[in-house]
Amino acid sequence: METSSALLHPVRLRIVQSLLGEAELTTHQLHERLPDIPIATLYRHVGHLVVHELLEVAEERQIRGASERTYRLAPGISNPTAEELKSLSSEELLTAFTVFTSGLVRDFGDYLRQADRELFADRVSFAQASFWASDEEVDEFGRALMGALEAMLTNEPSQHRRRRTLTTVLMPRDNVGTEAAADEAELA
16 A cells, blocks of 8 residues: 555655645645655655656746746555555554544644633534444535535635634444443343
8 A cells, every 4th residue: 555655654644735735845845734744854755756757747847947836646656555554453443543643642732722712612622423324324424514514625815714624533343332332222
């Protein structure tokens, strides 16, 4: 799984995440969005992503004798397929999830360092809900969520809009107690 393994690094994942909502960015523009990453490190990881065909050069121009490249996500970059995920070991999956969640923790820490933060006013939320659902019901939920989100994905920046991130993690829970709960429901 070449594509996913190339993303198993927090810096590379952040670069790709930065480009998700943007059409094209230069390395310097990426550095403005990721100022905690040294520029040399950023160049190295951008190069790695280009080699692994996750990023492509959208434009190259000469500026004062130097070449400036503008990058974009390569066409067809998407979530891994079921086959790609199946090919990963449990350790690789845990590594991928750890990279993902550490990025989430970092993003929340960045938000908390803002002097003018107000969780309620900024519409910040995090919650966990457990529910019973069939595979078909979960699929329908996913379609409904994506349908609601699609309209906002095309929004342009404006003075009344803030860039926001929605993060979801959906996984089954252990079935311990499932049979007992089903038996109780049948008796009721």
